[in-house]
Amino acid sequence: MAVRPAGEDTASRKDPSAFFKVSRGVAYWQNENGSDKRLFYSAGAITYAINAADGKPIRSFGNNGHIDLTEGLGREKNFNPYIAATTPGVIYKNLLIMGGRVAESVDAAPGHIRAFDVLTGERKWIFHTIPIPGKPGMTLAG
Numbered sequence: 796m797a798v799r800p801a802g803e804d805t806a807s808r809k810d811p812s813a814f815f816k817v818s819r820g821v822a823y824w825q826n827e828n829g830s831d832k833r834l835f836y837s838a839g840a841i842t843y844a845i846n847a848a849d850g851k852p853i854r855s856f857g858n859n860g861h862i863d864l865t866e867g868l869g870r871e872k873n874f875n876p877y878i879a880a881t882t883p884g885v886i887y888k889n890l891l892i893m894g895g896r897v898a899e900s901v902d903a904a905p906g907h908i909r910a911f912d913v914l915t916g917e918r919k920w921i922f923h924t925i926p927i928p929g930k931p932g933m934t935l936a937g
Contacts, residue, residue, distance in 0.1 A: 820882065821834045821835060822834070822835040822836070822883040822884045822891060823886065832846070832848060833845065833847055833853060833856075833913060834846075834847045835884055835886075835891055837879075837880030837882075837883060837884070837893075839879055839880070840864040840865045840876070840878040840880065840895070841861050841863055842857075842861060842864060842884065842891070842893060844856035844860060845860070855914070856913075856914070856915065857911075857915075861916075862911060864878045864893060865878050867909070867918050868905055868907060869905075869907075869921070873902070874902050874903065875897075875898045875902045875904060876904060877898040877903070877904065878895045878896070878897055879895055880893060880895045881894075881895060881896045882894070886913065889912060889913050889914065890910040890911065890912065890913065890919060891910065891911045891912075891913050892908065892909070892911075893908070893909055893910075893911065894906065894908045905923070905924065905925055906924045907921050907922060908922040908924065909922070
């Protein structure tokens with residue numbers, strides 16, 4: 796991804812090494828008065844937040860400017876960690892809503908849909924696409 800802020804001669808570049816797992820697009824968010832403008836994009840399982848004005852990472856988002864979609868799935872560590880964000884996500888108010896593509900093997904990561912706070916990267920909610928025993932919806936899947 797290249798971002799060329801107004802008045803700059805060079806663009807900030809992020810060259811994802813996982814070229815076949817790159818989402819081509821960005822999600823845009825700004826606060827109510829327009830003083831904080833952010834772009835979100837993904838490469839593989841990593842979603843980045845950058846300042847729309849200068850192209851620099853927003854270090855206060857997630858882990859030093861990014862979130863790892865393989866984390867916080869509520870599964871043991873012994874699953875296939877293949878997750879690729881196939882879209883830049885959807886912005887709704889102050890949430891970045893992310894799904895993704897997962898492997899199709901028995902040990903595949905779950906394809907949960909999650910919402911993250913656009914300011915902090917903190918997970919705000921999770922929709923379990925495969926019901927969890929003892930949770931609402933399990934009897935419907937039953």
